[in-house]
Amino acid sequence: MMLRCLKLAAKALGRTSPNPLVGAVVVQNGEVVGEGFHPRAGEPHAEVFALKAAGERARGSTIYVSLEPCNHYGRTPPCSEGLIDAGVSKVVVGMVDPNPLVAGGGIARLRAAGIEVVVGVEEAACRRLNEGFIHRILYQRPLGILKYAMTLDGKIATTSGHSAWVTNQDARGEVHRLRAACDAVIIGGNTVRQDNPDLTSHNCDAHNPLRVVMSRSLNLPEQARLWDTRQAPTLVLTEVGSSQTFQNMLREKGVEVVEFTSLTPEQVMTHLYERGFCSVLWECGGILAASAIAQSAVQKIMAFIAPKIIGGNHAPTPVGDLGLTSMTQALPLERVSWRIIGSDCLVEGYLPSVIKLIK
Numbered sequence: 001m002m003l004r005c006l007k008l009a010a011k012a013l014g015r016t017s018p019n020p021l022v023g024a025v026v027v028q029n030g031e032v033v034g035e036g037f038h039p040r041a042g043e044p045h046a047e048v049f050a051l052k053a054a055g056e057r058a059r060g061s062t063i064y065v066s067l068e069p070c071n072h073y074g075r076t077p078p079c080s081e082g083l084i085d086a087g088v089s090k091v092v093v094g095m096v097d098p099n100p101l102v103a104g105g106g107i108a109r110l111r112a113a114g115i116e117v118v119v120g121v122e123e124a125a126c127r128r129l130n131e132g133f134i135h136r137i138l139y140q141r142p143l144g145i146l147k148y149a150m151t152l153d154g155k156i157a158t159t160s161g162h163s164a165w166v167t168n169q170d171a172r173g174e175v176h177r178l179r180a181a182c183d184a185v186i187i188g189g190n191t192v193r194q195d196n197p198d199l200t201s202h203n204c205d206a207h208n209p210l211r212v213v214m215s216r217s218l219n220l221p222e223q224a225r226l227w228d229t230r231q232a233p234t235l236v237l238t239e240v241g242s243s244q245t246f247q248n249m250l251r252e253k254g255v256e257v258v259e260f261t262s263l264t265p266e267q268v269m270t271h272l273y274e275r276g277f278c279s280v281l282w283e284c285g286g287i288l289a290a291s292a293i294a295q296s297a298v299q300k301i302m303a304f305i306a307p308k309i310i311g312g313n314h315a316p317t318p319v320g321d322l323g324l325t326s327m328t329q330a331l332p333l334e335r336v337s338w339r340i341i342g343s344d345c346l347v348e349g350y351l352p353s354v355i356k357l358i359k
């Protein structure tokens with residue numbers, strides 16, 4: 001039932017920020033009598049939809065929820081009260097809500113009303129689905145994910161800069177699904193000039209992230225796929241003093257432009273936090289990736305590795321200079337996992353700062 005909750009929750013993938021993805025299932029005498037998920041911030045919580053669908057059959061039922069029911073008046077009234085009023089007998093919770101407004105209060109309220117509460121069912125899967133939300137709540141920043149595709153000899157392009165494609169079709173499909181789960185995708189000006197990417201999820205039913213370009217100089221092409229905002233919005237971040245003519249040209253095409261006094265990954269993550277984002281995908285080249293890592297704008301690495309070799313002393317690599325001089329300074333990844341996708345391998349891991357909260 002909890003896995004069913006997660007499946008329901010994922011129907012709103014990429015669309016709920018700053019809120020979490022939540023699913024709920026009401027079971028009466030072993031039969032599912034109501035289901036629901038949280039569709040987007042400002043709309044009712046998962047439990048409300050599930051209780052509504054169950055109607056009178058919620059009385060005496062067991063409800064499964066992937067996140068602890070809330071206990072506060074936010075944009076919506078507390079679900080704990082709704083569950084008590086509906087006469088639910090038992091609540092099975094996937095994970096405690098890290099939000100300090102809730103943080104165990106919902107569970108305590110239900111128990112005080114005499115309802116049996118079980119906590120921590122499929123907890124690891126529940127936390128994984130909401131890792132961006134958890135990071136946002138605990139660190140007041142979106143979770144930064146650095147994704148790159150490299151050859152077996154560690155190159156992301158040939159010496160001449162050609163990079164289409166390092167990985168196969170299946171791995172690229174995985175990247176499209178990843179984009180659908182993220183609030184924003186960030187690249188630098190170099191990637192616009194060299195790859196002219198469109199950074200969408202390539203699925204008309206799925207969410208598209210906000211496509212973000214960081215460019216101090218605005219030395220960018222006049223024509224680029226990213227300037228076509230019919231499919232997905234684009235945000236260009238630049239510095240005060242860059243060409244107003246180019247900025248106006250972008251705005252006329254529907255691209256949002258924001259000027260920073262100093263454009264750094266750290267500042268960008270602050271800005272994206274303030275926009276309500278939970279997860280941000282860095283799909284940039286090595287120079288920007290290195291500065292994003294150095295400024296703690298990256299917590300998770302997703303490395304697609306293709307079994308091919310291109311060689312070249314000057315072929316670009318996924319992470320530029322971090323200023324490390326000794327092997328003992330190497331950044332260790334934790335919670336590392338890998339899987340095969342088509343003929344490529346995906347290695348995932350977390351930089352140590354987030355290891356403890358995402359089990």
Ligand SMILES: Nc1c(N[C@@H]2O[C@H](COP(=O)(O)O)[C@@H](O)[C@H]2O)[nH]c(=O)[nH]c1=O
Nearest residue numbers: 019020022038045046070074075076099
């Ligand atoms: N169960 C559950 C949530 N639970 C809690 O409620 C908070 C948002 O409250 P509000 O502003 O009233 O929508 C959210 O940060 C989380 O802590 N939120 C959701 O959006 N959906 C849900 O299904």
Ligand SMILES: [Zn+2]
Nearest residue numbers: 045069070079
């Ligand atoms: Zn709620």
